[in-house]
Amino acid sequence: MADSGNTRDRPTQDELRRFHRLVADFHAGVDVRDRKYHLRTYPNVFVGSEAVSWLVESSIAAERTEAVHIGQILLEAGIFGHVKSKHGFKDEHLFYRFADHAGAPSRHDSDDESEAGTPLPDNADSELWSSAGSFMLQVAGIPMERKISVVEELFHDAPPASLEDLALAPDDEHNQALVANVHPLDWESPVDNADERYNFVVIGAGTAGLVTAIGSAGFEARVAIIEEHLTGGDCLNVGCVPSKALIAAGHAAYRARNAHEYGVTVDSVSVDFGQIMERMREIRAEISADDSAHRLKENGVDVFFGRGKFIDAKSIEVNGVVLNFKRACIATGGRPGIPNIPGLAEAEPLTNLSVFNLTELPSRLAVIGTGPIGCELAQTFARFGSLVVLTGRSGSILRNEEPDAAVVLQAQLEAEGVDLRLNLEYISVRTDPETGVKILVVREDGADVETEIVVDEILVAAGRKPNVDNLGLEAAGIEYSPLHGIAVNDSLQTTNSSVYACGDVASSFQFTHMADAMARIVIRNALFFGSAKVTDLVVPWCTYTYPEVAHVGLYERDLERAGASYTVWKRELAHNDRALCESETAGFVKAFTDAKGRILGATIVAEKAGEMISEFTIAIKHKIPLGELGNVIHPYPTQAFEIKRLGDDANRARLTPLVFKLLKTVVKLRR
Structure with missing residues (x-):
């Protein structure tokens, strides 16, 4: 790691004793005991939010935000760690364990211990000491000019050693195959070439990050991607893929239970949940090859597993290695939000x-x-x-x-x-x-x-929250909101013109296909002086219930709010021949058009609404009137045939009484 040029003198023994005392008080004050989470017991742990409360109540911190900062410094010093080496210190119900307890994550190998029995490396070299916030030293009784922190080179996050560290369970062949693809435990980062400047450094290897990295590398750009957890992101690992596998299994059970409606007798239907989950894990592992670290490497992308953090406007640090970039992209995604309900x-x-x-x-x-x-x-x-x-x-x-x-x-x-x-x-x-x-x-x-x-x-x-914590965004001059994510313009540039953002961290449209589309905009604009705009995108989406609910464009409430003139067109599936044959009559096709017949928005409720909505998406993108869809030959019988009928309705409505009278006259004359 390059020396920043700051002088880091060794602490005095008195300063060490004061710091040790703070650590000892913290160690003794928090509630350490065995705790249970999802049928598993974690021995000798404390809870982050409870520790924050103790720091405030003990007047060590003035308020909870300050307490989180203090806890993070203790965590970075290796005093304690998250039980799965997954999180920094947070004011949440997360489990942490002191390093003196068996199995606790530790970021150093020092045998020296503080008064509380907690490892504190007082024989570390001068790189250990640097600026880390005056409040920490004031509460420890150390003068302002003697600020303690731990440099990432010495005490970085410990790499995961098991599926448990990666929050994956159970430890079976399918999850092992998954991890071998999306976070190989023996992965070695390409540090030999990291001193050269990259065309693109991408933080986050979900859909947005993967498309950005592989797409850029396809044009022979020099690209690095940084992933703290699993490549493939939420979609592959904890979102689209596993949920749709479970939905398919649930639909099979539903079909079997209702087979009598079709004259088919099924004596009994039993559900083997363990087998359903194993099937999901097998499918997920198979699909993971497409999002794997190996595929990234084969496509010319340098892959770093660890936490990426901006250290200035043109550099990102990961695992003590500094990556200099011409352009960077933040694609860190989001995480589930937990409502503020007491006891939840x-x-x-x-x-x-x-x-x-x-x-x-x-x-x-x-x-x-x-x-x-x-x-x-x-x-x-x-x-x-x-x-x-x-x-x-x-x-x-x-x-x-x-x-x-x-x-x-x-x-x-x-x-x-x-x-x-x-x-x-x-x-x-x-x-x-x-x-x-x-x-x-x-x-x-x-x-x-x-x-x-x-x-x-x-x-x-x-709901979900954007992943914007601990990225060093302030150091890079990047504006963000904990609620709304990274601030971007229509070209997906952040307030640092060299840095772009895409995917869930920078969009209210939190869909995999939107992340893919945003990544393509980033590639065009960042590498090729493009002028693609995110507001030009026409974005469909679908809720994969039964029946499915798919939508694209504006809702009726949007049109009402804008005071727009529009026409509503709707067809019930109760009158669709294919839906009647399959007993899938609950649903409809609906569209809104302007005075010229152009489609403003559409909703489909049907068993396969997600497969049908693209026809409306194309029509909106290319400003094709609804009536033109009536002129398109659709296969019969299909539920999509109702889209054609909606177009026919629009065409018939264009026949004014005068035009209709003239046409009838023409027919009579041609007898």
């Missing part, structure tokens, strides 16, 4: 990060959040046999979709036994320490009486 974090709820690790089916499941993820997984787990309660604060599910679409899906969910609780106020969550049973306390629709929902697991699907 302590109840250790499932999220998309952990639900795909399950090996046993929860008998009773409460889902918090009635958006796409909540609805998809609520329906799927109900089909597996869980008693599911789907809860939400709003008065309807899928509140961002057309109301009539939500009505169709809500009726289907209720018909399948999902217990919907809407218009809720969340009061608290309690956990029985003996049984692990969780009690979600709510108040329904302004009622005075509180209701208890007793379940075995709680699944949170209530």
Whole structure:
């Protein structure tokens, strides 16, 4: 690691004793004990949020943000670590363990220990000492000019040594194959060439990062990509791929149970949840080859596993190695948000990060959040046999979709036994320490009486947060918001003109296909002086429930808000021949057009709505009138035939009484 030129003198013994005392007090003050998370016991751990509270209550920190800074410095010094080497220090219900406990992650090999028995390397060389925030030293009694921090070269995050470190379970052949692709435990970073400037350095190897890196390398750009966790990101590992595998299994169970409607008798239907999850893991491992570190390397991309952090406007550091760049791209994605409900974090709820690790089916499941993820997984787990309660604060599910679409899906969910609780106020969550049973306390629709929902697991699907923490964005002059992510212009440039951002960290459209499209814009604009604009994109999306709900363009509420003149066209699947043959009549095709017949927006509710919405997407992108879709020959019988009929309706509406009268006259004259 290059010397920055700052002088780092060794601390005096008095300064060390004061720092040791702070560490000793912290070690003795926090509540260290065995704790349980998803049927596994973690010995000798403390909770981040509880430690933050102790630091504030002990007047070591003035407020919680300051306490997090203090905790992060102690973590970086190797005093303690996250039990899975996954997180920095956070004011959240995350488990940490002191380095003197067996199995604790440690970032150094020093045998020296503080008064509390916690390793503190007082024989380290001068690189150990540098500037790290005056508040830390003030509370430790060390003068302002003697600031202690730990340089990343000496104490960087320990590399993962197992599937457990990567938050993957169980440790079977499929997950081992997955890890061999998306985070090989023996991976060696290409440090020999890292001193040369890169055309592109990409932070994050999800969809946005992968497309940016491989697409750029395809033009012989020199590219590096940095990934802290798993290549493939959420989509491959904890999102699109595993969820759709489970949805397919749930649909198979649903079909079997309802086979009698088609004259087919199935004596009994049993669900083997363990086999369903194993099938998911096998599929995920197979697909992972496309997103693997090996494929990146084969395409000429230098792959670094670790945490990338800007150190200035033109440089990023990872694992003590500085990568200089001409252009950089932030594609760090997002993570699930946990609502601020008292007791929820302590109840250790499932999220998309952990639900795909399950090996046993929860008998009773409460889902918090009635958006796409909540609805998809609520329906799927109900089909597996869980008693599911789907809860939400709003008065309807899928509140961002057309109301009539939500009505169709809500009726289907209720018909399948999902217990919907809407218009809720969340009061608290309690956990029985003996049984692990969780009690979600709510108040329904302004009622005075509180209701208890007793379940075995709680699944949170209530929005996402952008991953903008610990990236050194301030050092690079990059503006961001913890709520909305990286600030970008229409060309996806950040406030640092050399740095771009794409994917979930920089967009409200949090879809894999949107991340792909944004990455292509970044390549064009960053490498080739392009002028592509993200606002020019026409973005469809789909909720993969049964029936599916797909949409593109504007909603009716958008048109009403804008005071626009528009026409509504709608066709029910109850009159579609293919839907009747397959007993799939719950749904519709709907579009909005302007005065010239151009499509402004469209919604489809159908079993395969996601496969149908692209026709409307093309029409909107190329400004094709709805009537032209009626002139396109569609295969019969298909549910997509309703799109043609919608176009026919638009064409018939163009026949004014005068035109119709003239046409009838022409017909009479040609007898």
